[in-house]
Amino acid sequence: MKRPAPRILAFDVFGTVVDWHGSIxxxxxALAPQVDGNAFALAWRAGYQPTMQRVRSGELGWTRLDELHxxxxxxxxxxxxxxxxxxxQRQHLNRAWHRLDAWPDSVAGLxxxxxRYTLTPxxxxxxxxxTNMAKRCGLPWDCILSAEVFRAYKPDPATYLGVAQVFDVAxxxxxxxAAHQDDLDAARACGLQxxxxxxxxxxxxxxxxxxxxxxxxxxHARDMEHLAELLGS
Amino acid sequence: MKRPAPRILAFDVFGTVVDWHGSIxxxxxALAPQVDGNAFALAWRAGYQPTMQRVRSGELGWTRLDELHxxxxxxxxxxxxxxxxxxxQRQHLNRAWHRLDAWPDSVAGLxxxxxRYTLTPxxxxxxxxxTNMAKRCGLPWDCILSAEVFRAYKPDPATYLGVAQVFDVAxxxxxxxAAHQDDLDAARACGLQxxxxxxxxxxxxxxxxxxxxxxxxxxHARDMEHLAELLGS
Numbered sequence: 001m002k003r004p005a006p007r008i009l010a011f012d013v014f015g016t017v018v019d020w021h022g023s024i025x026x027x028x029x030a031l032a033p034q035v036d037g038n039a040f041a042l043a044w045r046a047g048y049q050p051t052m053q054r055v056r057s058g059e060l061g062w063t064r065l066d067e068l069h070x071x072x073x074x075x076x077x078x079x080x081x082x083x084x085x086x087x088x089q090r091q092h093l094n095r096a097w098h099r100l101d102a103w104p105d106s107v108a109g110l111x112x113x114x115x116r117y118t119l120t121p122x123x124x125x126x127x128x129x130x131t132n133m134a135k136r137c138g139l140p141w142d143c144i145l146s147a148e149v150f151r152a153y154k155p156d157p158a159t160y161l162g163v164a165q166v167f168d169v170a171x172x173x174x175x176x177x178a179a180h181q182d183d184l185d186a187a188r189a190c191g192l193q194x195x196x197x198x199x200x201x202x203x204x205x206x207x208x209x210x211x212x213x214x215x216x217x218x219x220h221a222r223d224m225e226h227l228a229e230l231l232g233s
Numbered sequence: 234m235k236r237p238a239p240r241i242l243a244f245d246v247f248g249t250v251v252d253w254h255g256s257i258x259x260x261x262x263a264l265a266p267q268v269d270g271n272a273f274a275l276a277w278r279a280g281y282q283p284t285m286q287r288v289r290s291g292e293l294g295w296t297r298l299d300e301l302h303x304x305x306x307x308x309x310x311x312x313x314x315x316x317x318x319x320x321x322q323r324q325h326l327n328r329a330w331h332r333l334d335a336w337p338d339s340v341a342g343l344x345x346x347x348x349r350y351t352l353t354p355x356x357x358x359x360x361x362x363x364t365n366m367a368k369r370c371g372l373p374w375d376c377i378l379s380a381e382v383f384r385a386y387k388p389d390p391a392t393y394l395g396v397a398q399v400f401d402v403a404x405x406x407x408x409x410x411a412a413h414q415d416d417l418d419a420a421r422a423c424g425l426q427x428x429x430x431x432x433x434x435x436x437x438x439x440x441x442x443x444x445x446x447x448x449x450x451x452x453h454a455r456d457m458e459h460l461a462e463l464l465g466s
Contacts, residue, residue, distance in 0.1 A: 118368060128400045131376040143364040143377035167361045
């Protein structure tokens with residue numbers, strides 16, 4: 001590490017701690033084996049930023065991610081020949097985002113980090129989603145911070161600075177840990193430290209992602225166990 | 234239990250899960266052995282409702298409990314001959330509320346309940362306070378809900394109904410567990426189930442509290458292990 005150790009570690013969740021692509025593909029194929037799971041997962045996630053942008057821009061009032069996921073899903077189903085799914089089936093499928101699996105190293109790495117740091121998600125997922133996910137996967141968070149707490153979606157500075165305010169610490173005493181450079185850059189602009197976590201298969205085995213180190217991050221970790229090692233846990 | 238089991242258990246914290254009286258008395262006596270710890274703890278807590286009322290009434294904008302505790306403390310110190318404490322000492326003493334000890338049965342009872350229910354505090358304490366307390370005591374919450382999340386202090390209905398909304402469940406699927414009948418009555422008025430937890434020594438051994446069963450509660454438990462037993466955990 002280049003700077004004094006942080007006290008609070010805040011984690012991006014979708015893609016960083018859990019494998020949304022593999023989990024959504026698994027869920028849709030269990031429901032409809034004829035559907036291309038890879039294409040369906042990518043299409044659902046592709047609606048994520050544009051739909052959140054409708055909240056950020058003020059076109060929609062504050063809306064939780066569960067509701068945004070459902071808006072995207074309802075548009076998506078006809079394109080995959082699934083327009084016949086009824087409301088109960090859609091509700092269940094929409095909750096697939098509560099049932100995402102952790103990457104194999106996440107729980108062990110977080111458990112090591114928890115002994116030395118306070119751990120929180122800092123995700124655009126809503127509190128209920130993140131809590132259900134943590135309980136199912138065994139993610140050992142110390143609390144659940146989310147866009148829902150701050151009523152703003154990342155990369156709004158209110159989210160990054162909100163973590164420091166909750167714990168009454170300076171921004172540089174918080175480290176954002178994420179697999180997305182744009183998230184880390186927005187956090188750094190607010191004064192947070194940053195740790196990049198490699199997740200080369202976030203978008204599936206067919207779409208490997210460039211995970212080369214970027215010098216402006218404080219830490220570059222292969223996975224969560226490596227992060228624990230680099231942070232002395 | 235009289236009704237179908239709840240899915241979410243929300244806990245009052247000060248007095249119900251942790252022993253604020255004994256812990257504050259211990260902290261002040263470590264700092265100033267000449268001070269009557271019992272009287273100091275009671276006096277600090279006596280400022281709690283009137284000071285929160287200044288927020289509820291709109292006289293103060295949203296203010297976290299850490300700040301309210303400090304307002305009370307600054308008024309209190311001269312009365313106990315401690316006007317000479319400097320800002321650092323006051324800050325440290327104010328954080329005594331982050332260092333409250335759990336009642337001896339709390340951690341074991343919550344661990345049993347966690348296997349079957351989702352557990353959250355629903356406290357007027359702020360998120361950082363509750364998170365630091367949980368980490369120090371080993372309280373196994375699934376998430377941290379607080380007045381700070383809802384920007385309203387109990388007994389505002391936004392707090393009780395907020396728990397149900399976070400988890401997308403009906404109010405009767407949430408049970409408030411508390412050692413204070415007024416808190417339980419306010420939760421019941423919002424449709425929540427209620428569990429009374431006996432804490433006869435909440436105000437210290439010199440001020441035992443009536444903990445007789447009140448028939449309108451769904452559950453009456455001697456302590457947290459008894460609650461786990463009554464809720465089948």
